[in-house]
Structures are given as structure tokens and as C-alpha cells.
Amino acid sequence: MLAAALIAWILIRKRSSSTETETDTATSSAATESGYRRISEADHQIPRRYLDDNAMKVVYRLEDAGHEGYLVGGCIRDLLRGLKPKDFDIATSAHPEEAVELFRRGRLIGRRFKLLHVRFGREVIEVATFRASHDQDEVSRDQARTAETGMILRDNVYGTIEEDALRRDFTVNALYYDVKDHSILDFAGGYDDLKNNRLRMIGDANARYREDPVRMLRAARFAAKLGFDIESETANPIRELAPLMRNVSPARLFDEVLKLLQSGHGEASYRQLQRFGLFQYLFPLADQALESDEFPVETLIVNALCNTDRRLAQGKSVTPAFLFAALLWYPLQQRIRELEPTSDLPPLPLLHEAANQVLGDQVRCTAIPRRFSTPVREIWELQLRLPRRQGKRADQLMEHPRFRAAYDLLLLRENSGEDLGGLSQWWTDYQVANPVNRREMMPSDLDDKPKRKRRRRPRKRPANDQSQSQGE
Missing domain, CATH: 3.30.460.10 (Beta Polymerase, domain 2)
Structure with a gap:
């Protein structure tokens, strides 16, 4: 009993x-x-x-x-x-x-x-x-x-x-x-x-984790938040029982993700999740991307979580949209690479198609409410638009409601080792420059000069036009 x-x-x-x-x-x-x-x-x-x-x-x-x-x-x-x-x-x-x-x-x-x-x-x-x-x-x-x-x-x-x-x-x-x-x-x-400073399960840990697999996530979270050592009898069954996370509803796992990664101890929680093999059941695409040598995946994940922890410590607001946009950015790039050979879509529609697939795969593990998934798409779309700075585009981009989040992701990408040619520094300087200096900062790429407006020929009035006499 x-x-x-x-x-x-x-x-x-x-x-x-x-x-x-x-x-x-x-x-x-x-x-x-x-x-x-x-x-x-x-x-x-x-x-x-x-x-x-x-x-x-x-x-x-x-x-x-x-x-x-x-x-x-x-x-x-x-x-x-x-x-x-x-x-x-x-x-x-x-x-x-x-x-x-x-x-x-x-x-x-x-x-x-x-x-x-x-x-x-x-x-x-x-x-x-x-x-x-x-x-x-x-x-x-x-x-x-x-x-x-x-x-x-x-x-x-x-x-x-x-x-x-x-x-x-x-x-x-x-x-x-x-x-x-x-x-x-x-x-x-x-x-x-x-x-x-000891975290210990009440009763038999194996049975208690089977009762509610989310307790494995709670063990990781409390160890990260409180800096506790997890008792060996409490820690040992977690890696073996981690597949039970598949039985937990995606909506409940979304709430647990926010507690883990958006409560001021996200970087430490990530380390605990990887220690026990739990991260792959929350972000399977991001976990698979970690095996790639093409992108600095883990560096971006850690930098994004440290940035979130720092903002919370400063009393600033954070949004799940930015977190998911950062954690799934390189899985999105991998999906785009997979679609390119068989698709003739331009870059932006191609990104939209890849975004649909990546988010569709993610919500099977952790549900993302639409009020967050829509901003995620916008943050990703702006990553394509931020390099285009000619004319009035830069000022128009700064008025976009997701500009700040997109700019922050751009900073993290470059700080994580992605070669963007100093684009994030350009946007940093542009935001604090006065109007005169901003005009001087504009790139002079000939390929992206604004096209000359074509003069429209005046319309010839038909000979039988009686519009003037109808009102007299």
C-alpha cells in the first residue's frame, strides 16, 4: 500500500x-x-x-x-x-x-x-x-x-x-x-x-515520478533556483524515466517551460535539463540542432537565457515570444536549408513555410498560444528585413512593434559567433544617431538604390466626353 x-x-x-x-x-x-x-x-x-x-x-x-x-x-x-x-x-x-x-x-x-x-x-x-x-x-x-x-x-x-x-x-x-x-x-x-541545501523526494522517487512526470522538471527547476544538491535517490531515476514526459499535455509543458526558463534562473535550469536528458522532450528540434557544427546553437541558447535572467534581475519585462524565437532560430535555418533545393519560393515566403513547419513540430511538445506564436514569426521575418537599410526602410523598421525584440535577437546571433558583418553594431549606432548622421550612415549599395518613378502619361479625354456640361 x-x-x-x-x-x-x-x-x-x-x-x-x-x-x-x-x-x-x-x-x-x-x-x-x-x-x-x-x-x-x-x-x-x-x-x-x-x-x-x-x-x-x-x-x-x-x-x-x-x-x-x-x-x-x-x-x-x-x-x-x-x-x-x-x-x-x-x-x-x-x-x-x-x-x-x-x-x-x-x-x-x-x-x-x-x-x-x-x-x-x-x-x-x-x-x-x-x-x-x-x-x-x-x-x-x-x-x-x-x-x-x-x-x-x-x-x-x-x-x-x-x-x-x-x-x-x-x-x-x-x-x-x-x-x-x-x-x-x-x-x-x-x-x-x-x-x-538538499532536495529530496518524499517516498520512492521512481513511483512518484511515474505518478506525475512533471516532478522531474520540478526537481531540475528547484535545484537551479535554490542552488540545491539533488539527493542521489531522487536524481538517479530521472534520466531513465525522462521518456514519460511524452505523456504530459503540451499545454502543461508550456507552463513548465516558462517556470524553468523565465523565472530568473533560466541558464541554470537549462544545465539541469541537459544533465538529466529532459531538454529533448521540451525542445526536440533545438536539441537535434545541437549536434550541428554549422551553427553556434548552444551558444545562442545560453546567451538568450542569460539575457533573460539579466533582464529579470533588472526588473525588466520578458516575453515567451522572444525566448521561443531564439531557441528555435537555428532549427528554422536548418528547415529552410532542407526546403530550398525543392522549392522555388522567394526568401520571405520560404521563411514563412519553414516557420509553419517548425512551430507545428514544436507545439506537439509544448503548446505555444497564438498570442506568442504570431510575434515569433514577426521576429523571424524581421531578421530578413534588418539587413535592408536603404532609404526610409531603417526608420520604418524601427517603428515596427517587434523591432526591439528582433534587434535583441540580432545582437545575440552576432555575439554568439554568427558572421553578420557588424550589422548589429550598425543598428546600435543608428538608433542613437541624429538625423544628419543617420543619412551619412546609409549604405550606398548600387543594387539597392531606389528606383526612379515612371512618369505617367496624361489620360486622353474621349471626344464625346460631356462631363463638363452635365453639371452646368
């Missing part, structure tokens, strides 16, 4: 870790009869002012209605690490249908994993009911469903906080903040793992 195995695993872990952290346990926490540790506010030292006001309102509302409510997961982990949480999640004993009745601006989402979203302006507080193990006789097929591979298809089996802790993925994510006395409840040794 999965629940019994998890409980046995927790007890073994606690016995083995008790000798390592005996002093810390005696001074910073109190063991309870239920087998968890309670870390007091004086010991964990999370300032109350760092707690989200709206999340606290939700917890207090749940408790006033007679339910249990705790801040849980990543927000507690990040606060203990001195980081600012991106969002605050809540775990409660209230079933979704019970909890939604308590909030005027709450709504239920999801079928596989039913959740309550409570909206406060733009902020959304996510509320999840305590989950329990699937191996219970009274559980109906509508509440829980598992595929032959072990992947959980539906997960609406409710239980206690202890059962909920055992169902979570990593120990550092199984920390619950009790608002009644502002203590932290630790059910799986996550507090010590956090202090020791």
Missing part, C-alpha cells in the same frame, strides 16, 4: 536524520505525538510583515468557518530562504465545494486536481484541499484515476494534513505555516533539508 510505504519511509528518514540534527531538533523544534516537528516563530524567524495579507484573510476566513487552513509549500520554502515568494498557496481541510461558498470572488478550476481560486484584484490565492493516498477501498473511480504507466489522471481524494504532507513531492515543499501561533509544521524533514 502506497500510504503505508510512505509512512514507513518517513519514520526511517526521521530516525536517520535525528542523529544528524539532534542539536537543532532540541533547540529549534518540538516533536509531537503525530510524528511531525513544530518549529516556533522564535526559531524560524519569518517576519510576519512578509506574509501576504490576502492569503492571511483567506486562512482566517476558513478557520472562522470551522476548517483548518495553512500557508503551505513554496511560499514557506522561499521565506525561509530569504526570498520573496511569487505567490502564496493554502491547504485546507475544507472540500472545494465547501470552501468556494465562503468567498464571493472564488471559483473552482480543474478536473484532474480540483482547486479553488480566490481573486483579490490581480492577485489570485490558490486553495487546495488536503489530499490522501489513492489506495483506499472507499475511493470511487470518479475521485481518483491512474494510467497504466502509474501517472495520476485524476486526484480528488481528500484526507488529513498528515496524509497531504506525504502526497507532496519534495520535503522542502511539505512545510505548513500555522497562523494560530505562527509556527511551522514539518512532516517530512524538509526544514533540515532546507538548511542543508
Whole structure:
């Protein structure tokens, strides 16, 4: 039974870790009869002012209605690490249908994993009911469903906080903040793992990855974001089980890609994805292009991710369109090369055809919403137009809504080793030059001079034209 195995695993872990952290346990926490540790506010030292006001309102509302409510997961982990949480999640004993009745601006989402979203302006507080193990006789097929591979298809089996802790993925994510006395409840040794920079799966890693293959991506992401070492028992099964990523929906993988590569630690996440053989299931065309010696593929990928990390550190905005345009730029060039021998299309239509094929292949792995795929095409198209700078073309290109993103990609291409004849430097200088200097910077290619306008011959008026007399 999965629940019994998890409980046995927790007890073994606690016995083995008790000798390592005996002093810390005696001074910073109190063991309870239920087998968890309670870390007091004086010991964990999370300032109350760092707690989200709206999340606290939700917890207090749940408790006033007679339910249990705790801040849980990543927000507690990040606060203990001195980081600012991106969002605050809540775990409660209230079933979704019970909890939604308590909030005027709450709504239920999801079928596989039913959740309550409570909206406060733009902020959304996510509320999840305590989950329990699937191996219970009274559980109906509508509440829980598992595929032959072990992947959980539906997960609406409710239980206690202890059962909920055992169902979570990593120990550092199984920390619950009790608002009644502002203590932290630790059910799986996550507090010590956090202090020791260790990422460890709760239960048997092989089985947990089969339940939800996305946990392999989460392991890579947390290791990159937090700088943690992944415990060997947690890391060893990943490369072997990586093909299970094919069973995850492309829409869900798109969300995971953004978390991995657009959260300020993209370059480190890429290294972890390559370490475990996961990158090929997110960007198969880019992974195949890495084998080519014709283009500086990996250099461009790393430079694009470092550029994204730097912009986020500076508080600047980023867009998935630029990320996908950069990661798929050389796969696009390879596809154009494949189409050229059998196609008589001009360069721009040829690029459009190649773009359709590359994006079509990509969305089978990670879905790209149209609001991002359209800008990707425009960024690629501008790479063909940026070399054409004669006349008014340069000024017209600068007015294009995707010019800045296209210019950034041009910079990255040249900085990655692609020979563009100094084109990116020309555009850098042109943007800061005054109108007089801009005219002097214009290339003087004879082949691209503006054509002389042909004088139109005046139309001869027909002899029987009575247009003048009709209005008189």
C-alpha cells in the first residue's frame, strides 16, 4: 500500500536524520505525538510583515468557518530562504465545494486536481484541499484515476494534513505555516533539508515520478533556483524515466517551460535539463540542432537565457515570444536549408513555410498560444528585413512593434559567433544617431538604390466626353 510505504519511509528518514540534527531538533523544534516537528516563530524567524495579507484573510476566513487552513509549500520554502515568494498557496481541510461558498470572488478550476481560486484584484490565492493516498477501498473511480504507466489522471481524494504532507513531492515543499501561533509544521524533514541545501523526494522517487512526470522538471527547476544538491535517490531515476514526459499535455509543458526558463534562473535550469536528458522532450528540434557544427546553437541558447535572467534581475519585462524565437532560430535555418533545393519560393515566403513547419513540430511538445506564436514569426521575418537599410526602410523598421525584440535577437546571433558583418553594431549606432548622421550612415549599395518613378502619361479625354456640361 502506497500510504503505508510512505509512512514507513518517513519514520526511517526521521530516525536517520535525528542523529544528524539532534542539536537543532532540541533547540529549534518540538516533536509531537503525530510524528511531525513544530518549529516556533522564535526559531524560524519569518517576519510576519512578509506574509501576504490576502492569503492571511483567506486562512482566517476558513478557520472562522470551522476548517483548518495553512500557508503551505513554496511560499514557506522561499521565506525561509530569504526570498520573496511569487505567490502564496493554502491547504485546507475544507472540500472545494465547501470552501468556494465562503468567498464571493472564488471559483473552482480543474478536473484532474480540483482547486479553488480566490481573486483579490490581480492577485489570485490558490486553495487546495488536503489530499490522501489513492489506495483506499472507499475511493470511487470518479475521485481518483491512474494510467497504466502509474501517472495520476485524476486526484480528488481528500484526507488529513498528515496524509497531504506525504502526497507532496519534495520535503522542502511539505512545510505548513500555522497562523494560530505562527509556527511551522514539518512532516517530512524538509526544514533540515532546507538548511542543508538538499532536495529530496518524499517516498520512492521512481513511483512518484511515474505518478506525475512533471516532478522531474520540478526537481531540475528547484535545484537551479535554490542552488540545491539533488539527493542521489531522487536524481538517479530521472534520466531513465525522462521518456514519460511524452505523456504530459503540451499545454502543461508550456507552463513548465516558462517556470524553468523565465523565472530568473533560466541558464541554470537549462544545465539541469541537459544533465538529466529532459531538454529533448521540451525542445526536440533545438536539441537535434545541437549536434550541428554549422551553427553556434548552444551558444545562442545560453546567451538568450542569460539575457533573460539579466533582464529579470533588472526588473525588466520578458516575453515567451522572444525566448521561443531564439531557441528555435537555428532549427528554422536548418528547415529552410532542407526546403530550398525543392522549392522555388522567394526568401520571405520560404521563411514563412519553414516557420509553419517548425512551430507545428514544436507545439506537439509544448503548446505555444497564438498570442506568442504570431510575434515569433514577426521576429523571424524581421531578421530578413534588418539587413535592408536603404532609404526610409531603417526608420520604418524601427517603428515596427517587434523591432526591439528582433534587434535583441540580432545582437545575440552576432555575439554568439554568427558572421553578420557588424550589422548589429550598425543598428546600435543608428538608433542613437541624429538625423544628419543617420543619412551619412546609409549604405550606398548600387543594387539597392531606389528606383526612379515612371512618369505617367496624361489620360486622353474621349471626344464625346460631356462631363463638363452635365453639371452646368
